[in-house]
Amino acid sequence: MSTQAQQPTSGQTSLAFEIGLLLLLSLIWGSAFTLIKVAIPTIPPFTMVAARVTIAAILLILAARAQGHALPRQGRIWAAFLVQGLLQSAVPFTLISWGEMHIASGLAGVLNATPPMFVLIIAFMTGRGRWAISGRKIIGVGLGLAGVTVTMGIDTLSGIGAATPLAQMAVLGASLCYALAPLWGQRFSSLPAIVTAAGAMSCAAILMLPIAAALERPWALAPPPAQAVAAVIALAVVCTAFAMVIYFRLIHTIGPLGTTSGSYLRAGFAVALGIALLGERFTWSIVAGMALILAGVIAVTVSLPARNTGKQPG
Template identity: 80%
Template sequence: MSTQAQQTTSGQTRLAFEIGLLLLLSVIWGSSFTLIKVALPTIPPFTMVAARVTIAAVLLVLTALAQGHALPRQGPVWAAFVVQGLLQSALPFTLISWGEAHITSGLAGVLNATPPMFVLAIAVSAGRGREAISGRKIIGVALGLAGVALTMRVDARSGFGTAVPLAQAAVLAASFCYALAPIWGQRFAGLPAIVTAAGAMSCAAALMLPIAAVLDRPWTRAPTMQAITAVLGLAIVCTALAMVIYFRLIHTLGPLGTTSGSYLRAGFAVALGTTLLGESFTWSMLAGMMLIVIGVMAVTAPMRKP
């Protein structure tokens, strides 16, 4: 086998591995919508998010130290971590958790599938990477959004005069945060993924703990064991583990490729909400999921060199 052929095969193998990680991340984050819904009846949103990011921060810091990594000491790096923690965790987690108090977990997952659209719009408006935004990627984003539209099943009359429209807007605002987060996160390319995750999550915890203490008074709550288990799952799997995978994918697939996983995440959120929580399912949702998968493939596959 020629050197060029070996390089091609190696590149295809690496791409397959990264897309596999994207799929795993989508499953993990898709399940987070279900876990949030399980925890909400007895754990309010601010407390849930504070517990989630604090447990994850402790795990990530301990893991980074165990691997021999030292956390940065430079002030500007920690200032950047604060922004990353706000955009990637503290703010979107809170918006989604509050939103799910008024809409289904599946619908929240679908509405949260819009980050690639925002990433593309930001890239075009900022004039960055326009040469890398091919017609195929634009079509892929369009197909994904078409899939989102098909999987949405909202009764406008049921939302009239309620908090439902505001909840939907909150989840869309979380999507905008998720679009900004990987763009901002590219500045940490020189740091190991575990260090970036640990720093950003520590800052998210520092932001959320006082807010939860003042607004929720968590020591007055009586959460169920099911809710506690759900929060532990959110913290350990959906946050700590997911963040390590996420920061790796930012460097390998790029912001648009990484956020395209939100399309897959929407499909898993709908599927889990349907099977585990008894939320409604329609054939339009199935058709939408198929478009979502095609859209992800179009966005993440590399361009062939002429």
């Protein structure tokens, strides 16, 4: 009796690995909310982001060279890197850091879990990638958003009317950037993920350093406490440099919608870390919300086996 059917296919193994990477990326980026909260009282947002992307850029360039990769020299590629650096790092990092100065982290988590919704809207409006969006994926996006709301608590949304409108718009603006970034990032499929990450992060650093210097004069600030400095270093090394390599890989393996579905998991991990590390309250709604989130992510990322109809894909 053949055992071939009992063995996982290479495609199934690869998909399981990619979903594992998505879980890891979501955990890393979920921790960023906590780290930002630790640093923002003593390190202003532009300075924090400038330090974060600069450290990450240096590490990524060194890692790329250590792996034998040279950064491209074509001007058109660097222009594309500039746009990627703006969409994925410089703009959203700054908007979220500033927004969390004015609204609760729970509300920020709900608002920042909307990139998959924006990806769907963009796909339908532009037609780009519309062919890959099925009813199952639309349901998955809805399940994920519902799961985030349940996890954070319905009462979190009650703060929308009272919170600073500009801060809400800032976090939503970051979500829009996170939706556009993987769509733009698909053009780098011919480059190694480490090279794309190094190029985009270098552009973000070049943009943010003079802005921070002009607006916040970081050299004139009081020295921040050690925990704030450690938080920024962790943001740079783990949440940016390491995470970006995973991110650009996932864009090419599970696509923009699958990659942005990690924003639901990110919000769930942010809540879980708050319970584990900050003593925040545990409720059973968190368990129910996480179940909805996982169901939504599976619906968005896992492809069903195609039926053999004898027809060629159109």
